[in-house]
Structure formats: C-alpha cells, structure tokens
Amino acid sequence: MLNAMDDRLDARRMRYFMQVLDSGSVRGAAEVLGMDPSAVSRAIGVLEEECGTRLLERRGRGVVPTDAGELLATYVRRQHTQKQQLLAQLDDIQKVERGHIDIVAGEGFVDWLMRHSLQRFLAAHPGITVDLSVGSTDAVVREIVEERAHIGMLFQPPRDERLRSHHSHPEPILTLVLQTHPLAQLGRPLRLADLLPYRGATLHRDFGVRQHIEATEISEGVRLPTQLSTTSFHALGQFVMAGLGYALSARLPVPAAPDGSRMVALPMRNPLLSQGRVHVVSRHGRVLPPAASLLLRMILEDFRPSAINAVGVAIPPG
Incomplete structure (x- = not known):
C-alpha cells in the first residue's frame, strides 16, 4: 500500500x-x-x-x-x-567516528567486557560514547525489548520471540566455596541436600541463576536456607572469600584472599543446574546503528571459541 x-x-x-x-x-x-x-x-x-x-x-x-x-x-x-x-x-x-551505544549486562559480564571487547572498542573509537548498565536477567530483557539498550548479555533469558540471540554457550551453576570449606573435601558432585548444614548466599529471584536454583529445589524436594540474598555477584564472591559459607552461582572472577585462600567451584549433581546458557542478545527485528553493530561483532569474535548456537537465532516463545 x-x-x-x-x-x-x-x-x-x-x-x-x-x-x-x-x-x-x-x-x-x-x-x-x-x-x-x-x-x-x-x-x-x-x-x-x-x-x-x-x-x-x-x-x-x-x-x-x-x-x-x-x-x-x-x-x-x-x-x-x-x-x-x-x-x-x-x-x-x-567511518565509525560518532555515535552512542547502550549495553545492559549481568554484573558477571562487566569484568569480561572491560578486559576484552569493550576495552578494545573504546580504545579504537574515541568518538563513540558507551553507556554500560548492570541489571538482573529480567532487567536486561526489559531494556532490550523496549529498545532502551542495543546489546544485552545475560544468563538464561526467557523464551521470547522479541529477543534475538546472536550467541550462547553453556554456563553451569556451581557451588562456590573456599578450598578449606568442608564441602570442598567431599570429592564428588554435590546434591542440594549436601548444602543444608551450611550458610549460603544467592541472587534475587529476577536473576536467571536463582530461577534455575529454585527449579532444582523443587526437583530434589529441598529448600535451601539463604543467609544473604543480593543483586551483586561481587557480594557473592566476598561472602565466600570471607569464609561465611557457600554461594550458588556461575563462576566468579574473585582473586585469592590475603591469607592465600582460594575460592573453588564445585560441580553439582542435578542436570538442571547444567542447562543454563549465557546469551548475547538484541531486539529481534531491530537494525542496530553501525557503532553498535561493530561492537556486537567484536563481542561475538571474543566469544567465538566457545560458541555453540548459530548467530542470529530468535528465542522462541515458551
């Protein structure tokens, strides 16, 4: 017409x-x-x-x-x-000389971005401004779907045809403890019941990690008591490094403690905790401006060695 x-x-x-x-x-x-x-x-x-x-x-x-x-x-x-x-x-x-990019990501991706793609992009394109926001799974999805952000990085987004996944790779949920913690001495994959005697920390319910944990609790008939619930991956790492207990999360880049203690990641027995995936997403059908497209390509190149999904796949509705 x-x-x-x-x-x-x-x-x-x-x-x-x-x-x-x-x-x-x-x-x-x-x-x-x-x-x-x-x-x-x-x-x-x-x-x-x-x-x-x-x-x-x-x-x-x-x-x-x-x-x-x-x-x-x-x-x-x-x-x-x-x-x-x-x-x-x-x-x-x-010539990508001017422009602005909005990125929204889970906190666990910030360190990776600043050491890889985003660092290189900012150095090469001083005229491009970038806003990097940190949010939960639900917040990242909302920012992308409502087109307030160009690129999103998150753990296990919901099945939604409005999202376009450019890349995904597996990211298991693990039990993070100090190497001296009793759980680290068991020498086998852990059940949720193994965690019951100890204090734990986890993320808020609007994070995909927590949603996977709750599904696993239902499947095993276990309700884990949580001493610390937070929106911060950094807080989870500090909880563990302070010797306060365990954290259920994806891997965290936390340095060794001053006394030389290290945090170790223990595998879980329940396969539900191994089904989560990290995704790089944009709004399905949205044409990204050149600067955002270039940064997205750089992110995908840095992820490529571990890429599993095809690029450009819409996430179907559940």
Whole structure:
C-alpha cells in the first residue's frame, strides 16, 4: 500500500505542500519557492486530487492542514527522517567516528567486557560514547525489548520471540566455596541436600541463576536456607572469600584472599543446574546503528571459541 502511495504522490508537489505548511499560506510558500502563487495553488490542487481529499483549509489570512493534511505531513516527515537516517548510517559504515551505544549486562559480564571487547572498542573509537548498565536477567530483557539498550548479555533469558540471540554457550551453576570449606573435601558432585548444614548466599529471584536454583529445589524436594540474598555477584564472591559459607552461582572472577585462600567451584549433581546458557542478545527485528553493530561483532569474535548456537537465532516463545 505504501508503494502505491509513493507512486501516486509526486515528490515536487509534496515539497510545495510542506512549504505551505511551514509558511502558513500559499503566498508565503510561493515567495520562498520563487514561484507564482497560482502555480503553487494548482500544484496543491493536483496533490489533493491524488489523495482524494482536501489537505488544506483557510484560517484567517492563511491556511492550516485538515486531518488528512496532518496525516500526509506526518508521512512526509517520517520519510525524510528515514532518508536522513539511512544516509547517516551509510556514511557511518565507512567511518565509525560518532555515535552512542547502550549495553545492559549481568554484573558477571562487566569484568569480561572491560578486559576484552569493550576495552578494545573504546580504545579504537574515541568518538563513540558507551553507556554500560548492570541489571538482573529480567532487567536486561526489559531494556532490550523496549529498545532502551542495543546489546544485552545475560544468563538464561526467557523464551521470547522479541529477543534475538546472536550467541550462547553453556554456563553451569556451581557451588562456590573456599578450598578449606568442608564441602570442598567431599570429592564428588554435590546434591542440594549436601548444602543444608551450611550458610549460603544467592541472587534475587529476577536473576536467571536463582530461577534455575529454585527449579532444582523443587526437583530434589529441598529448600535451601539463604543467609544473604543480593543483586551483586561481587557480594557473592566476598561472602565466600570471607569464609561465611557457600554461594550458588556461575563462576566468579574473585582473586585469592590475603591469607592465600582460594575460592573453588564445585560441580553439582542435578542436570538442571547444567542447562543454563549465557546469551548475547538484541531486539529481534531491530537494525542496530553501525557503532553498535561493530561492537556486537567484536563481542561475538571474543566469544567465538566457545560458541555453540548459530548467530542470529530468535528465542522462541515458551
């Protein structure tokens, strides 16, 4: 239908029409265009015939758009904006010099980004500004779906056709403890029941990690008491490094304690805790601006050795 409309609407007459709106009168538009007012008036008349309705009505000594005229003006402005965006994107493809990127990620990805893709990108493109926000699984999904962020990195997003997964790889949930903790001495994959005698820390319920843990609790008929519930992966690591107990989480990049103690990651027996995956996502159907597309490619290149899923797969609804 839009193609048919484009065929019917003459670009020159639409330019005259928009000038009339800007000037507030046919005579004012004619002066700007360097034309005879009668020629502008005839062009507007032909345009109204093409549209099949009146586009302007007199108001005092000038003219204002009718409802149909407002619709046409909105259409013309949108076409102009899209054209400008296209030209800007074509120009930026040649040289990524300006622009802005919004990234939203789980806290566990921040250190990785700053040591890999994002660090290299910022060094190579000083004119590009980046906003890196940290959020839960639910928050990352919301920012991507509502197009407030270009790129998202998260653990186990929900099945949603509005999300496009560019990459995923397995990320098991483990029990993190100091190497001196009694759980580290068992020498076998752990059941949830093994954790019951000890204090634990985990993430809030809007994190995919916690949702996997709760599903495992149901399957094993165990309810783990939690001393610390947090939105911070860093807090989980500090809980463990302080010798307070265990944390159920994906691997955490936590350095050794001053006394030389190390944190170890113990495998879990329940297969549900091994089914989680890390995803790099964007809004399905959204065309990313050149700078964001370039950074996304760099992230995928850094992940490629462990890539499993095909690039560009929509996450189907559950």
